[in-house]
Amino acid sequence: MRIAVLGGDGFCGWPVALHLSRHGHDVTVVDSLVRRRTDDELGVESLTPVRPLPERLAAWWEVTGLVVRHVRLDLAREPERLAALLAAERPEAVVHLAEQRAAPYSMRDAAHKRYTVDTNVNATHNLLAALVEVGLDAHVVHLGTMGVYGYETAAVDLPEGYLHVSYPDRTGASIERDVLYPTRPGSVYHLTKSLDQLLFQFYAQNDGLRITDLHQGIVWGTQTPETRLDPRLVNRFDYDGDYGTVLNRFLVQAALGLPLTVHGTGGQTRAFINLEDTVRCVRLAVESGDAVVGGRVRIMNQVAETLRVRDLAAMLHRLLGAEVAHVPNPRAEAAENELEVRTDQLRDLGLEPILLEERLLEESLETARRYAGRVDPARVPATACWNAERRAAAAPAEAGR
Amino acid sequence: MRIAVLGGDGFCGWPVALHLSRHGHDVTVVDSLVRRRTDDELGVESLTPVRPLPERLAAWWEVTGLVVRHVRLDLAREPERLAALLAAERPEAVVHLAEQRAAPYSMRDAAHKRYTVDTNVNATHNLLAALVEVGLDAHVVHLGTMGVYGYETAAVDLPEGYLHVSYPDRTGASIERDVLYPTRPGSVYHLTKSLDQLLFQFYAQNDGLRITDLHQGIVWGTQTPETRLDPRLVNRFDYDGDYGTVLNRFLVQAALGLPLTVHGTGGQTRAFINLEDTVRCVRLAVESGDAVVGGRVRIMNQVAETLRVRDLAAMLHRLLGAEVAHVPNPRAEAAENELEVRTDQLRDLGLEPILLEERLLEESLETARRYAGRVDPARVPATACWNAERRAAAAPAEAGR
Numbered sequence: 001m002r003i004a005v006l007g008g009d010g011f012c013g014w015p016v017a018l019h020l021s022r023h024g025h026d027v028t029v030v031d032s033l034v035r036r037r038t039d040d041e042l043g044v045e046s047l048t049p050v051r052p053l054p055e056r057l058a059a060w061w062e063v064t065g066l067v068v069r070h071v072r073l074d075l076a077r078e079p080e081r082l083a084a085l086l087a088a089e090r091p092e093a094v095v096h097l098a099e100q101r102a103a104p105y106s107m108r109d110a111a112h113k114r115y116t117v118d119t120n121v122n123a124t125h126n127l128l129a130a131l132v133e134v135g136l137d138a139h140v141v142h143l144g145t146m147g148v149y150g151y152e153t154a155a156v157d158l159p160e161g162y163l164h165v166s167y168p169d170r171t172g173a174s175i176e177r178d179v180l181y182p183t184r185p186g187s188v189y190h191l192t193k194s195l196d197q198l199l200f201q202f203y204a205q206n207d208g209l210r211i212t213d214l215h216q217g218i219v220w221g222t223q224t225p226e227t228r229l230d231p232r233l234v235n236r237f238d239y240d241g242d243y244g245t246v247l248n249r250f251l252v253q254a255a256l257g258l259p260l261t262v263h264g265t266g267g268q269t270r271a272f273i274n275l276e277d278t279v280r281c282v283r284l285a286v287e288s289g290d291a292v293v294g295g296r297v298r299i300m301n302q303v304a305e306t307l308r309v310r311d312l313a314a315m316l317h318r319l320l321g322a323e324v325a326h327v328p329n330p331r332a333e334a335a336e337n338e339l340e341v342r343t344d345q346l347r348d349l350g351l352e353p354i355l356l357e358e359r360l361l362e363e364s365l366e367t368a369r370r371y372a373g374r375v376d377p378a379r380v381p382a383t384a385c386w387n388a389e390r391r392a393a394a395a396p397a398e399a400g401r
Numbered sequence: 402m403r404i405a406v407l408g409g410d411g412f413c414g415w416p417v418a419l420h421l422s423r424h425g426h427d428v429t430v431v432d433s434l435v436r437r438r439t440d441d442e443l444g445v446e447s448l449t450p451v452r453p454l455p456e457r458l459a460a461w462w463e464v465t466g467l468v469v470r471h472v473r474l475d476l477a478r479e480p481e482r483l484a485a486l487l488a489a490e491r492p493e494a495v496v497h498l499a500e501q502r503a504a505p506y507s508m509r510d511a512a513h514k515r516y517t518v519d520t521n522v523n524a525t526h527n528l529l530a531a532l533v534e535v536g537l538d539a540h541v542v543h544l545g546t547m548g549v550y551g552y553e554t555a556a557v558d559l560p561e562g563y564l565h566v567s568y569p570d571r572t573g574a575s576i577e578r579d580v581l582y583p584t585r586p587g588s589v590y591h592l593t594k595s596l597d598q599l600l601f602q603f604y605a606q607n608d609g610l611r612i613t614d615l616h617q618g619i620v621w622g623t624q625t626p627e628t629r630l631d632p633r634l635v636n637r638f639d640y641d642g643d644y645g646t647v648l649n650r651f652l653v654q655a656a657l658g659l660p661l662t663v664h665g666t667g668g669q670t671r672a673f674i675n676l677e678d679t680v681r682c683v684r685l686a687v688e689s690g691d692a693v694v695g696g697r698v699r700i701m702n703q704v705a706e707t708l709r710v711r712d713l714a715a716m717l718h719r720l721l722g723a724e725v726a727h728v729p730n731p732r733a734e735a736a737e738n739e740l741e742v743r744t745d746q747l748r749d750l751g752l753e754p755i756l757l758e759e760r761l762l763e764e765s766l767e768t769a770r771r772y773a774g775r776v777d778p779a780r781v782p783a784t785a786c787w788n789a790e791r792r793a794a795a796a797p798a799e800a801g802r
Binding site: 126164 | 480484518519522523530533534556557566568569570571581584585586587588589595600602603606608733788789
């Protein structure tokens with residue numbers, strides 16, 4: 001299948017591109033390379049030594065004989081070039097991962113909030129408008145987030161995108177209806193994924209575009225069978241307070257013998273998925289595109305398991321001997337929440353997920369410990385505060401650090 | 402009250418600014434004047450001879466002794482200047498009307514879709530992010546649209562923004578919850594107002610911003626008591642296929658002795674409100690801002706009555722003798738729909754709406770007939786088609802015109 005991977009130089013995009021290439025698909029990576037510039041802005045770099053994209057692609061060809069092309073293009077800011085590319089290449093599927101994807105980065109200040117909204121909304125909308133303009137019936141596979149559901153979710157097993165609700169009509173009789181799950185995103189980043197959902201709904205309904213939205217949990221793990229084939233193919237590993245997710249930061253802290261910094265009580269339950277499963281899920285979504293019709297967006301939850309942050313810390317203590325330290329939570333969120341997630345659709349397509357318990361130790365040895373010498377410990381703590389109240393609460397801890 | 406009116410040179414914005422000024426408020430108009438450039442792009446002009454904004458403001462001062470200032474600023478594209486303005490002026494209320502507001506214009510082609518999404522989403526988000534950045538507790542009053550509800554609304558009296566739904570928890574017990582009315586917008590323009598809703602929800606919840614969203618029906622009428630004070634204060638009257646709403650186009654057709662062009666069966670039910678009520682509603686919303694708290698956006702339906710398009714045409718036939726012609730509907734929408742709307746909140750604040758039946762003849766004499774010599778009849782038909790299917794259906798009619 002001819003597939004364009006938008007954002008194919010990123011943490012998920014790169015291994016997705018290689019995985020699809022290795023499975024016989026004809027892959028073009030479309031990426032502005034902005035993620036590398038963000039590292040410069042933040043003064044951090046990937047724990048793993050990521051190579052320039054041309055070197056990565058040359059190595060892939062050397063090792064496998066497979067060609068993956070790159071088109072440098074800013075999806076949010078070069079819509080005409082995008083339309084021309086789609087018209088020329090006519091991909092059968094478009095994997096859309098080209099968005100700013102860090103919640104703390106999106107909450108740093110007004111400029112970062114604006115950058116995230118402007119980039120993510122326009123990236124998604126430019127793609128949809130271009131597909132209509134070009135008249136291309138490509139299946140769009142987008143990476144959403146579990147965060148669109150918000151955290152008021154204790155009492156239900158989270159359905160896949162749609163909630164079946166009832167309400168009375170004006171005679172008092174009951175109306176039964178599937179609606180998009182009422183969204184309550186917890187950061188500007190998550191907000192943009194909620195906005196994406198409405199863009200998808202409209203273009204599916206008005207123009208019959210075929211769209212799959214994958215609501216993913218927190219990805220952990222760094223390498224995949226494809227990125228392990230050569231050191232030049234190594235994937236990103238972000239451990240900084242903006243782009244590093246909770247697990248990566250814990251692994252780095254454990255590798256350095258530092259305590260794991262748990263926000264608040266650590267009672268937040270999060271959904272997790274291993275990177276190898278992410279790339280598999282995206283491929284399963286792409287290859288099942290014939291089942292997706294216009295009119296209704298297919299939404300699948302891309303999650304392997306859910307776990308409380310403090311239980312994750314305890315698992316790391318058991319496996320790696322790390323200590324735990326509680327720090328004020330910079331996020332405006334509930335201190336404790338439940339989370340149970342339905343994942344029937346991807347399991348029906350064949351997903352058998354990797355669990356943290358099985359693979360966490362190996363992940364630590366493969367990346368965090370191996371590259372511990374590259375860590376800048378000052379960059380591990382999360383510093384972006386969600387609002388004025390959380391900023392005030394964090395101030396004494398900041399001052400005492 | 403110190404009030405910034407964003408979009409205060411527009412069709413609703415101008416009479417809103419004057420009305421607030423006359424009611425003792427200290428008004429600053431913030432407007433990029435883009436609406437005047439759009440006229441140039443479309444090759445049309447307001448039926449009424451609109452004066453340049455400096456002349457309008459000078460006339461207002463001459464006639465009333467009241468000062469309304471103007472700051473030329475592009476809300477979507479000059480966020481730093483906006484933040485500086487808010488920090489310097491510290492308005493107590495911000496009336497936000499600075500969005501691209503025509504559904505047909507938003508559906509012309511990919512470039513106009515992109516312009517509408519980019520402009521409207523960034524305009525709203527820049528305002529919200531700036532209020533947080535500046536630390537300003539100003540009450541935001543935004544003009545939304547009835548179109549966020551979509552048209553699958555036959556069976557209920559549309560509530561004001563929130564729908565009370567129930568669904569089972571995992572034990573089978575019932576969860577009862579107010580959710581944002583499940584949105585199903587019918588054009589890219591309406592879509593942006595649905596996106597605005599999620600932006601408002603987030604900033605109200607995360608930062609405690611105080612926000613009122615007014616879901617308005619189709620506005621009719623041109624003048625208000627304030628704009629009638631002097632010919633230089635005259636308001637816009639758009640009758641072209643992009644910016645002219647159904648009623649304005651009917652009035653112009655009637656004034657020229659042309660048949661009223663009804664899309665499809667004319668079975669679409671629409672909500673209407675007179676411009677004088679619009680400006681009153683905005684003032685009532687602003688002056689009741691103390692009742693609005695962070696956490697939950699106040700949403701009010703700003704509607705006087707609902708009417709089928711063909712019944713509107715019949716009313717004009719009766720009052721003005723106009724004939725009716727049916728043409729293919731360029732919009733992807735249901736041929737027939739019901740619409741009943743709750744408007745309790747604005748009525749409780751004192752709104753006693755003007756009805757079409759009472760004032761339509763006078764409106765016709767005051768504007769459409771008076772300025773009929775300025776009409777370019779070629780610009781009255783709507784030409785933007787909603788999707789490929791509607792374009793194909795419209796083609797024969799286009800060719801035969």
